[in-house]
Amino acid sequence: MIRLDHVTKTYPKASRPSLDDVSVSIEKGDFVFFIGPSGSGKSSIIKLLLHEISPTRGKVHVNGKDVTAMRSWRIPSFRRTIGCVFQDFRLLPNKTAYENVAFALEVIGKSKAVARRIVPEVLELVGLGGKEHRYPHELSGGEQQRVAVARAFVNRPLILLADEPTGNLDPDTSIEIMRLLDRINRTGTTVVMVTHDSNIVNQMRRRVIEIEGGRIVRDQARGVYG
Amino acid sequence: MRAKYVLAEVLVGLWRNVTMTIAMMITMTVSLSMLGASLLMYLQVEDMKEYYYSQVEVSIYLKTDVTPEQRTEIQTKLDTDELVEKVDYESKEAAYENFKKLFHDAKAMVDSVGPNEMPESFRVSLKDPTQFRAIDEGYRQLPGVQSVVDQQQLLAKVFDVLGAIQSMSLVVAAVMGIAALLLVANTIQVAAYSKRREVAVMKLVGASNWFIQMPFVLEAVFAALLGAILAGVMLVLAKVFLLDGSLAALTNLLTPVTWGDVLLMFPVLAGIGGVVSAVTAWITLRFYIRV
CATH class of the missing domain: 3.30.70.3040 (Alpha-Beta Plaits)
Incomplete structure (x- = not known):
């Protein structure tokens, strides 16, 4: 499903690589944590998988496609197979919860009728039934992140990438979001989550890949934060 | 749905930045009407050359x-x-x-x-x-021969003057055109900045590039078309009030500027203005909205 082959990423003007000869393989339906201190290079992995950046050396395969060799005009349709949530939610402040999710459908050419059918369904799934017409500033942090998860999941992606999704949330809310991601994982969606929230990693007991200084120092099934 | 979405985006975009839109349209209008006047003059001079050169004679004056x-x-x-x-x-x-x-x-x-x-x-x-x-x-x-005069040489001088006027209006059109294009580029940058959140989300969920860029490009084209229409109106007014009005005596000497030629300027100017600003907008976006 996801394979990094000896990937090295050195940013321009950086003295040492952010990722140094990293090889990882993630199977379909896996739930994987990337952990490590700030600046260890774990966020670069998310960017590589989204093709926001290209590796300096090595190959990145996602959904059986060589992302590094992908032509730029294919990137949009490639990204439709990947959902993404971030620490800062990235919702549109002038749109309601419903409109935020529907926007993700409309801009890839789905009709309003399709949106009307599946957006309420997804909002119900993430536990926001009844709050469809609230604006982001009228929602709590946890609820905003649920909207973001709904937006990422509405296209039924094969992979869900989460870049510190609980970074701005209190522990109880974080656990609710994790339950949500776990539910999504159980539908067969591969989940890749970057975090340094030890509580969550320890509770979930899923595969843990620890990165330090751009190198993988631990790869453990059913691991803990360490 | 798509057409409606794109059209709404265009109108909202133009309205959000209305002072810039007006500045863009004014420079477009001036530039395109100069270009139109220059083109009309070109057509005119060609007509006149054909007409007069078929009639020119050498005069042999006698003592x-x-x-x-x-x-x-x-x-x-x-x-x-x-x-x-x-x-x-x-x-x-x-x-x-x-x-x-x-x-x-x-x-x-x-x-x-x-x-x-x-x-x-x-x-x-x-x-x-x-x-x-x-x-x-x-x-x-x-x-018995006093002098031999070639009328063609006299005509050449007249055409030189007309040519100089034509070049001058082309220069003005070019200078105003550059100003208009800079304004287009600036407007597009401002529009792209004010919609940076939407653009980021669109890229994230995999909206195609043309879908992301189309509203911005259309914004520029829309302003250019309005400018072209206004420029055409300026040319019509120039014909009514200058050529057929206060300068009518002068224009009797020249071959008349036909309504056909003036109306032809509408599609020509709209085409030139639209294509040039679309290309400018698109190039600007290449720098401001990367995949």
């Missing part, structure tokens, strides 16, 4: 004391000259009649001369108008 023998000799030489297409003789009286007609509103001038002060002349049409020099050399020295 006032020319004898009938000298006149007959020149006439015979012209009739047998193979460079010559056609010869017309204009007598003192005919010349005086033409003079009176030409200066009918300057009575004092007409009164101050009589038929005897008018030169008689041969009006010679050449088979090839560029062969003036041969005629000049062949007839200037003949007894």
Whole structure:
């Protein structure tokens, strides 16, 4: 499903690589944590998988496609197979919860009728039934992140990438979001989550890949934060 | 749904930045009307050249004391000259009649001369108008010839002046055009910045590039089309109030600017303005919205 082959990423003007000869393989339906201190290079992995950046050396395969060799005009349709949530939610402040999710459908050419059918369904799934017409500033942090998860999941992606999704949330809310991601994982969606929230990693007991200084120092099934 | 979405985006975008939109439209209008005027003048000059050059003649003016023998000799030489297409003789009286007609509103001038002060002349049409020099050399020295004048050279000066005016309006069109394009680029940057969140989300969920860029490009094209329409209106007003109005006396000398030509400028200017600003907007976006 996801394979990094000896990937090295050195940013321009950086003295040492952010990722140094990293090889990882993630199977379909896996739930994987990337952990490590700030600046260890774990966020670069998310960017590589989204093709926001290209590796300096090595190959990145996602959904059986060589992302590094992908032509730029294919990137949009490639990204439709990947959902993404971030620490800062990235919702549109002038749109309601419903409109935020529907926007993700409309801009890839789905009709309003399709949106009307599946957006309420997804909002119900993430536990926001009844709050469809609230604006982001009228929602709590946890609820905003649920909207973001709904937006990422509405296209039924094969992979869900989460870049510190609980970074701005209190522990109880974080656990609710994790339950949500776990539910999504159980539908067969591969989940890749970057975090340094030890509580969550320890509770979930899923595969843990620890990165330090751009190198993988631990790869453990059913691991803990360490 | 898509067309409606894109159209709404365009109108909202233009309205959000309305002062810039107006500035963009004004510069477009000035630039395109200058371009249109220049194009019209070009069409005009071509028409006029065709019209006048088909009528130009070489005039051989005779001395006032020319004898009938000298006149007959020149006439015979012209009739047998193979460079010559056609010869017309204009007598003192005919010349005086033409003079009176030409200066009918300057009575004092007409009164101050009589038929005897008018030169008689041969009006010679050449088979090839560029062969003036041969005629000049062949007839200037003949007894009884005062001077040989090529009207084509006079016309060339007139056309030089028209050409200079045309170049000037092209320069103004180019300078205003550059200003308009810079404004387009700036407007697009501002629009892209004010919609950076939407653009980021669109890229994230995999909206295609043309879908992301289309509203911005259309914004520029829309402003250009409005500018082109206004420029066309300016040209229409110029025809009504200048060419057919206060400058009508002058335009009688020139071949008339037809409504067909003026109306032709609408699609031409809209096409040029639309394509150029679309390309500018698209290039600007290449720098501001990377995949």
